[in-house]
Amino acid sequence: MAGAGSAARGTGRLRPLTALASPDDPRIDAYRVIKERDLVGRGGRFILEGRTVLDVALSPRNRFAVESLLIAESRADALAPLLAQTPADVPIYTASQPILDGITGFHIHRGLLGVGLRGDMPTAAQVVAGLPAEALVVVALGITNHDNAGGIMRNAAAFGADAALFDFASCDPLYRKAIRVSVGGSLVVPFAREGTAHDLLDLLGANGFELVALSPAGAVELSHLARAPRTAVLLGAEGPGLPADVMARARTVRIAMKGDFDSLNVATTSGITLHALTNFT
Amino acid sequence: MAGAGSAARGTGRLRPLTALASPDDPRIDAYRVIKERDLVGRGGRFILEGRTVLDVALSPRNRFAVESLLIAESRADALAPLLAQTPADVPIYTASQPILDGITGFHIHRGLLGVGLRGDMPTAAQVVAGLPAEALVVVALGITNHDNAGGIMRNAAAFGADAALFDFASCDPLYRKAIRVSVGGSLVVPFAREGTAHDLLDLLGANGFELVALSPAGAVELSHLARAPRTAVLLGAEGPGLPADVMARARTVRIAMKGDFDSLNVATTSGITLHALTNFT
Numbered sequence: 001m002a003g004a005g006s007a008a009r010g011t012g013r014l015r016p017l018t019a020l021a022s023p024d025d026p027r028i029d030a031y032r033v034i035k036e037r038d039l040v041g042r043g044g045r046f047i048l049e050g051r052t053v054l055d056v057a058l059s060p061r062n063r064f065a066v067e068s069l070l071i072a073e074s075r076a077d078a079l080a081p082l083l084a085q086t087p088a089d090v091p092i093y094t095a096s097q098p099i100l101d102g103i104t105g106f107h108i109h110r111g112l113l114g115v116g117l118r119g120d121m122p123t124a125a126q127v128v129a130g131l132p133a134e135a136l137v138v139v140a141l142g143i144t145n146h147d148n149a150g151g152i153m154r155n156a157a158a159f160g161a162d163a164a165l166f167d168f169a170s171c172d173p174l175y176r177k178a179i180r181v182s183v184g185g186s187l188v189v190p191f192a193r194e195g196t197a198h199d200l201l202d203l204l205g206a207n208g209f210e211l212v213a214l215s216p217a218g219a220v221e222l223s224h225l226a227r228a229p230r231t232a233v234l235l236g237a238e239g240p241g242l243p244a245d246v247m248a249r250a251r252t253v254r255i256a257m258k259g260d261f262d263s264l265n266v267a268t269t270s271g272i273t274l275h276a277l278t279n280f281t
Numbered sequence: 282m283a284g285a286g287s288a289a290r291g292t293g294r295l296r297p298l299t300a301l302a303s304p305d306d307p308r309i310d311a312y313r314v315i316k317e318r319d320l321v322g323r324g325g326r327f328i329l330e331g332r333t334v335l336d337v338a339l340s341p342r343n344r345f346a347v348e349s350l351l352i353a354e355s356r357a358d359a360l361a362p363l364l365a366q367t368p369a370d371v372p373i374y375t376a377s378q379p380i381l382d383g384i385t386g387f388h389i390h391r392g393l394l395g396v397g398l399r400g401d402m403p404t405a406a407q408v409v410a411g412l413p414a415e416a417l418v419v420v421a422l423g424i425t426n427h428d429n430a431g432g433i434m435r436n437a438a439a440f441g442a443d444a445a446l447f448d449f450a451s452c453d454p455l456y457r458k459a460i461r462v463s464v465g466g467s468l469v470v471p472f473a474r475e476g477t478a479h480d481l482l483d484l485l486g487a488n489g490f491e492l493v494a495l496s497p498a499g500a501v502e503l504s505h506l507a508r509a510p511r512t513a514v515l516l517g518a519e520g521p522g523l524p525a526d527v528m529a530r531a532r533t534v535r536i537a538m539k540g541d542f543d544s545l546n547v548a549t550t551s552g553i554t555l556h557a558l559t560n561f562t
Contacts, residue, residue, distance in 0.1 A: 061541060147428075151546060160539030183544050222556075255556060258441030260342060263464050264552065265432060271549035272556045275503075275536060 015083045017076060020095040023102035028093055030115045031070050031103050046174040048114035051082070056184025057114055058085045064187055065117045066090050072097050072111025079112060116187070118174065124192040124200060127163045128207050135162040136277060137209065137232045138270060141197045141242060143170040150181025151267025152235065157185030159274035165200050165232075166193035197246050204232045211250035213242050214269055216262045218254030225253055227277045238266050296364045298357060301376040304383035309374055311396045312351050312384050327455040329395035332363070337465025338395055339366045345468055346398045347371050353378050353392025360393060397468070399455065405473040405481060408444045409488050416443040417558060418490065418513045419551060422478045422523060424451040431462025432548025433516065438466030440555035446481050446513075447474035478527050485513045492531035494523050495550055497543045499535030506534055508558045519547050 020028065030045050045067065048057045057066055069092045071079055076094055083092055100108050122130070131137070138156045143149050149171050156164050166173065172193055173179070173186040201211060210228035214235055234250055236242035242250075255264060255272055264272070301309065311326050326348065329338045338347050350373045352360055357375055364373055381389050403411070412418070419437045424430050424447070434454050437445050447454065453474055454460070454467040482492060491509035495516055515531055517523035523531075536545060536553055545553070 151549065154544065154546065155549065157542040158538045158545055160542075185542065188542060223560075256560070257439045258559075261438040261441075261466065261469060263435065264439055265435065265548070267546070268432065268436065268549050268552040271545065272553050275553045275557075278539075279504075279537070 015080070015086065015092065017071075017083070017092050017094045019073070020093050020099060020103075023095075023099050025093075027091070028068070028070055028095075028103055030067065031113060032105075044118035046116045046118065046179065047176040048116050049108075049112070049176055049180050050110055051079075051112055053179055053184045053187075054082060054112055054114055056187055057116065058082065062116075062184070062187040063190065065119060067115040067117050068093060070095065070100070070103070070113045070115075072100055072108065075111040082112075116174075122190065122192055124165050124194050124203055127165065127190050127192045128203055130190065131162050131207075131230075134229045135209075135231075136160075136227075136274070137162060137204065137230075138164045138274070139200055139204070139232050139234045140164065140166045140170045141200075141234060141246060142167065142237045142240070143235065143266060144237065146171055146175050146177040147181050148238075148265070148267045149173050149175070150178035150186065151265075152270045153178065153182035153185035153189055153191070155185070155267065155271040155274050156189045157182070158271075159278045161189060161233075161274060164189050164191040165204075166191060167197050167200055168194055169196075197243070198249075201234075201246065201249055205249075212273075213247050213250035213252045214255070214273055215241055215247060215252055216254055216257070217247075218252035220251065220253050221256045222253050222273060222276050223256075225251075225276070231277065233270070233273050233277070235266050235270055238263075296361070296367065296373065298352075298364075298373050298375045300354070301374050301380060301384075304376075304380050306374075308372070309349070309351055309384055311348065312394060313386075325399035327397045327399065327460065328457040329397050330389075330393070330457055330461050331391055332360075332393055334460055334465045334468075335363060335393055335395055337468055338397060339363065343397075343465070343468040344471065346400060348396040348398050349374060351376065351381070351384070351394045351396075353381055353389065356392040363393075397455075403471065403473055405446050405475050405484055408446065408471050408473045409484055411471065412443050412488075412511075415510045416490075416512075417441075417508075417555070418443060418485065418511075419445045419555070420481055420485070420513050420515045421445065421447045421451045422481075422515060422527060423448065423518045423521070424516065424547060425518065427452055427456050427458040428462050429519075429546070429548045430454050430456070431459035431467065432546075433551045434459065434463035434466035434470055434472070436466075436548065436552040436555050437470045438463070439552075440559045442470060442514075442555060445470050445472040446485075447472065448478050448481055449475055450477075478524070479530075482515075482527065482530055486530075493554075494528050494531035494533045495536070495554055496522055496528060496533055497535055497538070498528075499533040501532065501534050502537045503534050503554060503557050504537075506532075506557070512558065514551070514554050514558070516547050516551055519544075 209232040490513040
């Protein structure tokens with residue numbers, strides 16, 4: 001069936017699939033040996049992985065275009081409902097599990113991958129210019145861990161943050177693992193990643209944002225914080241935390257903990273803070 | 282220097298170190314090819330990894346005995362303050378990085394490991410019997426992911442939960458990775474892991490605990506929940522969540538989110554909930 005169109009079986013809904021007979025097929029070059037740092041720089045693509053992420057990617061919430069899907073042959077039936085949602089102009093490639101693993105250089109969890117296209121990413125200034133008069137923005141400064149970047153984007157999506165800004169020292173929310181940990185939040189929340197912490201603080205200050213810096217040494221406890229109409233929540237890396245010169249420019253806020261173990265994961269910190277500052281009840 | 286005692290250098294504080302010349306030295310059998318599932322069943326030991334965890338392990342907060350430490354030779358100077366805190370009867374082994382990696386079968390991050398001893402673990406009934414009249418307990422049901430188990434223990438420690446109970450379907454908070462993610466919280470918060478969800482609910486109910494089940498379908502929003510003097514927070518696995526028969530026995534509570542992306546990580550859920558139910562301000 002190499003290169004021929006087949007169809008999703010057993011569903012009554014036909015969706016053409018393109019079966020691959022070789023891991024070297026040039027049509028799936030974007031999936032080849034997924035080295036994220038390489039891929040990120042190459043043609044503006046990123047990797048979508050797993051059912052939950054693809055569900056978001058194929059929904060109207062996704063801000064990015066999907067270029068193609070690549071699935072394990074054995075999963076075609078189980079994934080038929082998802083594949084039926086896939087726009088007709090998005091090719092769906094299928095391959096046996098060994099060919100799949102050969103293409104990507106690692107074992108594909110649950111046999112479902114996609115490639116997304118960054119397109120024209122907005123600048124931080126464009127993201128901020130697009131915000132409403134009342135807005136909540138999450139700002140990640142020096143967050144280099146992909147799990148944490150993904151966790152922050154998951155929480156930003158869950159609590160409806162209007163945007164996220166990452167400084168250039170932070171990792172990319174579109175890294176494969178960050179997207180996976182975000183369960184698709186990286187595709188939903190408008191974000192930009194650029195510049196230094198102070199570049200981003202300058203931008204936010206000029207646009208009327210109150211800067212709220214989360215730190216165990218913060219002056220105000222979170223539950224006593226009244227949210228300004230425009231609020232930016234600043235998060236630093238675990239360990240070093242936010243630099244003193246960032247803290248000096250912000251209202252500093254702490255999450256009260258038991259005295260002898262004041263240690264929270266930064267993604268958890270974002271969740272606690274966003275829950276405290278939002279109200280969907 | 283094989284087998285001979287040397288000493289931490291450059292600190293003025295002498296602490297005998299035992300240098301190893303071979304990965305096959307029987308004195309460090311406990312570290313050999315750290316397969317966690319094997320180790321957990323073998324002699325009641327568990328693995329401590331990295332500086333933050335060892336700091337907690339060597340502090341009075343740790344509820345477990347430390348059997349030995351194993352460090353990379355190259356780290357002896359940098360770790361001298363930590364080693365000086367190590368009780369005299371706890372042997373400290375040193376080895377070159379290749380020998381270290383040969384012992385453990387994987388690369389030792391930052392060159393610092395320890396072995397802890399479970400000793401006589403309390404039963405769930407003993408843990409509950411030891412609680413004060415006002416108490417907050419975290420209950421993990423079917424949490425099989427080590428990151429999440431560790432994250433829950435980290436938050437339990439940070440917010441001063443009095444105990445944690447894990448059903449037997451959950452993973453062990455003393456797995457290597459769970460301890461690491463907990464940044465030592467697994468060593469601090471009294472816990473037991475046994476039985477079914479209903480066994481644990483029976484025990485808590487008989488001891489006057491209000492059962493609070495976290496679920497996106499919960500009847501009460503978290504910020505409207507008044508905490509009973511004895512409260513047990515029930516957490517289920519992401520995806521399936523808590524089973525209906527557990528929900529039926531509990532007061533159900535939700536964390537309000539934006540409607541179209543109601544998805545939180547379970548460790549983050551524990552952090553948001555414990556923050557809402559505790560007050561250290």
